[in-house]
Amino acid sequence: MxxxxxxxxxxxxxxxxxxxxxxxxxxxxxxxxxxxxxxxxxxxxxxxxxxxxxxxxxxxxxxxxxxxxxxxxxxxxxxxxxxxxxxxxxxxxxxxxxxxxxxxxxxxxxxxxxPRRLDIPGADLPGVLALRTRADAARLAPQLAPGKRLAIIGGGFIGLEVAASARKLGCAVSLVEGGPQLMGRAVPKLLAERALALHIVRGVDMHLGVSPLRITQGEAGLEVELSSGVTLQADAVLIGIGIxxxxxxxxxxxxxxxxxxxxxxxxxxxxxxxxxxxxxxxxxxxxxxxxxxxxxxxxxxxxxxxxxxxxMGGSVEFAASSWFWSDQYDYQLQVSGEPAAASQTIVREQEDGDVLVFYADGVNKLVGACGWGLTSRIAKDLKLARTLVERGVIATAAVLADPATKLKSLLR
Ligand SMILES: Cc1cc2nc3c(=O)[nH]c(=O)nc-3n(C[C@H](O)[C@H](O)[C@H](O)COP(=O)(O)OP(=O)(O)OC[C@H]3O[C@@H](n4cnc5c(N)ncnc54)[C@H](O)[C@@H]3O)c2cc1C
Structure with a gap:
């Protein structure tokens, strides 16, 4: 040192x-x-x-x-x-x-x-915002009041979390995602579909598989013209297309x-x-x-x-297992480990639509897990799934898929 x-x-x-x-x-x-x-x-x-x-x-x-x-x-x-x-x-x-x-x-x-910039006409108009810093949040917050209309470009984590926060506050929200599913390749289709269903139930006007073409300043606010032919009316537009x-x-x-x-x-x-x-x-x-x-x-x-x-002159290797979460309404999503490194995907359906997905290699060793559900119901299992992945636990698909298997029992 x-x-x-x-x-x-x-x-x-x-x-x-x-x-x-x-x-x-x-x-x-x-x-x-x-x-x-x-x-x-x-x-x-x-x-x-x-x-x-x-x-x-x-x-x-x-x-x-x-x-x-x-x-x-x-x-x-x-x-x-x-x-x-x-x-x-x-x-x-x-x-x-x-x-x-x-x-x-x-x-x-x-x-x-x-924040990645959107390369379309009007993307630099006042009222077209991004969210990375405290200053960005201070600009966006007044736009989320009841009666206001927010258009979100990008169905990734930030776009969806802002959609949830805005709906909780009574703001009208439309969301545009260019890809066929929400949250891109970061989560499996099954989870993305559950999240989509929740956002629709909570009142988000969803537009998947379409792109914004231009943003203009109209008489009654911003107008976002979409490739589907629809034009969204908004008081503010949030661009959430990654960094x-x-x-x-x-x-x-x-x-x-x-x-x-x-x-x-x-x-x-x-x-x-x-x-x-x-x-x-x-x-x-x-x-x-x-x-x-x-x-x-x-x-x-x-x-x-x-x-x-x-x-300081040390020689330490970085070997921590990956993990992230996203909160949307009273639901939570978590992904841990490295799902892309797996050769098996195991789905475990839990109570009331909560779901865990495990990822294992060829010798049944867990390399990743993700899950989605009502936070108060699934939090404990998400934490256990993460620990199982961190420890590289070996378990068969049949055991993991069975909701009757207590995840805690696999830690021993
Ligand atoms: C709205 C939001 C919600 C998020 N939610 C989650 C979540 O739920 N779960 C999760 O796991 N992660 C989440 N994240 C991601 C997480 O916050 C980031 O991964 C984390 O902040 C990365 O830290 P960092 O220090 O690498 O980068 P940053 O925190 O971005 O810090 C980089 C700093 O470098 C400064 N800088 C840039 N260029 C220069 C330069 N040339 N010279 C000097 N300084 C420079 C920037 O101004 C900035 O202050 C979220 C991020 C955002 C924006």
């Missing part, structure tokens, strides 16, 4: 992963300098509640901070409210948008990504990028002393070796810990 107090670690991005990394650095005993660079105001924070509790009005944005003020002050770091615009990997320095230059002994890219990983600064510095910044199992890029973690990093799965880029809370949390150790 490096020990010199003159060494300095530079973290690019003061979001979830960057915030957790600087916290872990001090917890792990790093005594050198820390520079944390990022434009967003306030303390680093968690984003998941933005589309859920913050929009629904049950949590204030400040409650999302990763830590309290005292803990933040105790980190004793240099916080730069700016962007990193260039990195010189030979000189081991970074240029900031305010013109300053910082030197580093090791650097972490934890700069996430930005573009922030690879440009790294790429310009000669660091290898693909869908994200490419790293190995130790989160190292192809350039010495430069690492990447969180949404921006594309890393090899410890399970299958497949290159993954994950946009999940758990990935930001667990990669931050590994990155911190390696930034």
């Amino acid at each position: 490096h020990s010199s107090k003159s060494l300095s670690i530079l973290v690019v991005g003061a979001g979830h992963c960057g915030g957790r990394t600087v916290q872990a650095l001090r917890e792990l005993g790093w005594q050198g300098g820390i520079d944390l660079v990022g434009e967003e105001p306030g303390l680093p924070y968690e984003r998941p509640p933005l589309s859920k509790e913050v929009l629904s009005g049950t949590k204030i944005p400040e409650a999302l901070d990763l830590m309290g003020q005292d803990a933040w002050q105790a980190l004793d770091l240099r916080r730069h409210h700016a962007r990193v615009t260039a990195v010189d990997t030979q000189a081991q320095s970074a240029t900031l948008s305010d013109g300053s230059i910082l030197h580093y002994s090791s650097l972490l890219f934890a700069n996430g990504g930005s 573009q990983a922030g690879t440009d600064v790294a790429q310009a510095a000669g660091i290898a990028v693909a869908r994200g910044i490419l790293v190995d199992r130790r989160l190292r890029t192809n350039v010495p002393n430069v690492y990447a973690a969180g949404d921006v990093a594309e890393f090899p799965s410890h399970l299958s070796g497949a290159l993954l880029r994950q946009e999940t809370w758990q990935n930001a949390e667990s990669q931050a810990r590994v990155a911190a150790q390696n930034l």
Whole structure:
């Protein structure tokens, strides 16, 4: 481990992963300098509640901070409210948008990504919004009042969570998804269909398999013209079509990028002393070796810990099992492990339409699981399914598919 107090670690991005990394650095005993660079105001924070509790009005944005003020002050770091615009990997320095230059002994890219833009006429009109930051949520929130009309482009997690929050508040919602099912390839068709049915019951006007052609400002608000010939009327339009990983600064510095910044199992890029973690990093799965880029809370949390150790000179491999959740109304979806690495899919129908899907390899070892159901009813089983996957439990399809099998009994 490096020990010199003159060494300095530079973290690019003061979001979830960057915030957790600087916290872990001090917890792990790093005594050198820390520079944390990022434009967003306030303390680093968690984003998941933005589309859920913050929009629904049950949590204030400040409650999302990763830590309290005292803990933040105790980190004793240099916080730069700016962007990193260039990195010189030979000189081991970074240029900031305010013109300053910082030197580093090791650097972490934890700069996430930005919402993908919709490439159609009118996508830049006022009232066409995205949701990534607290500032975005503050712009969107007033549009979710009763009597208002929201059109959502994109049937992924963010679009669906906002749809649920908006319906809870009495806002009229229409949602447009270009693909044949909601939530794309991230969840099996069976679960996507249950989610679709729920959104329809809760009053969302769903348009699947159609694309938006243009957005115009009409007399009574925004108009979204669809490929189906339908025109949606809305007071605001939310674009939720995924994010573009922030690879440009790294790429310009000669660091290898693909869908994200490419790293190995130790989160190292192809350039010495430069690492990447969180949404921006594309890393090899410890399970299958497949290159993954994950946009999940758990990935930001667990990669931050590994990155911190390696930034300090450690040699730790990232091997955490993947996991994410999405809350829509009083329902929850979870996906854990790596379903794509499976050769068997096992469906377990539970009470009142709740469903779990298990994924196993050729020797009946669990490599993934997902589930959907009423949160209060299915939460325990979702947690158990995740633990079964993390432990790589071996179980036959017949046992897993039987709702009478107590999942807890498989842990032994
Ligand atoms: C609305 C919403 C809901 C979500 N819900 C869930 C959920 O239910 N479950 C789940 O698992 N995950 C969810 N996520 C995903 C989760 O929040 C992200 O995976 C996580 O925030 C990633 O952390 P990160 O630090 O990699 O990126 P971010 O949190 O995006 O942080 C990156 C930071 O880097 C800054 N930055 C960018 N470029 C530069 C630069 N050049 N120089 C300096 N700084 C820069 C950005 O301003 C930003 O502050 C949600 C995300 C959103 C937006």
